[in-house]
Amino acid sequence: MKLLIATRNKDKIIEIREILKDLDLEIISAFDIPGMPDVIEDRDTIKGNAIKKAEECAALSGLLTLADDTGLFVDALDGAPGVYAARYAGENCSYKDNRDKMLKEMNGKDNRVAQFRTVVAFASPTGIITTAEGKVDGEITTKEIGTGGFGYDAIFKAVETGKTFGEMTQTEKEKISHRGRAFRNILPKVLEYISS
Template sequence: MFTLLLASHNQDKAKELKALLSGMNIQLLTLNDFPNIVPTIEDQDTISANAMKKAFEASLKTGLVSLADDTGLFIKALNDKPGVYSARFAGEHCSYKDNRMKVLKLMEGITNRYAEFRTCVALSAPDGIISFKIGILEGNITTEERGTNGFGYDSIFMPLSFNKTYAEMTDTEKNSISHRAKAIEAIIPIIKELIESSKGGLQ
């Protein structure tokens, strides 16, 4: 079995990734399986650079092929903010809700509510980055929170051509259109190549 490390402690991401990789002969680990590893400092200027840094450092420390992602919400009326700072938009150690409330406050009275979720997924081996892919989901920021099936900014983001927020969708609906799913789907062929070349598991 091929062992793949998700370079994250986030169990929401792990759950989503497991669904997207279902049917593949993969043992998925997370950083929760390596409690002594110090988390990567996400100090890069782009989500792509952050994803690559996280994937490479995790792979270097564990010897495993590692997958990392970084996601940002880019709101046109806010000059693409929060962007790379999406996870800590309301300050260090803030909650998901703190971030959502800050966005809704800043968007009060604004009619152009177009936004994009962008995810970069990076795949790395201990000797360097193997590949990275980007997925984009277009939508609009709502005027209030709606739905409970999600995390991050899901309850204030309504994908284009839908009349419900991301947090009002089922997991199946979300995975069929999500920015993260698009990025992971783009990198899955490369993961499959690694599985084939490993002949029973690359450690």
């Protein structure tokens, strides 16, 4: 049985495939579906975007689909960039552009508390089945630390480890990351649906 991961983000695909590696399913991405359009993320919440992507991709592909959306919520920035984390520095910006903007915005701020949140939505071709969330608390560093990961990983220090995601191995990150937690939280629901 195939399970579609509704993303074209190569970094996310690698991370999600690793999280789901023990499933007895063929994990495919939006790259594997010819003609699969990009879903416009125009909802004002990460849950709304995840649901929209899951529903649209499941309906178009005819496959069971998992879709996620992630936000970075920074206290000193009144929750920004939030749902706009991927395009914080503007449309078509790079990961580095986003990190640079964040470091500039946080320059001189004492309160560096932040939280990553991911919502994963699970849909069949007939509609949404369920959602799950994962969170990790941390802080924004004053400079980039570490070269691993992607996105904001080099400037987000997790409270649980005292290390940035950029300093962690993929295995270390998976254990505590927002995305890893969200996907682990939804797995029992996916397996229950498939076995019913």
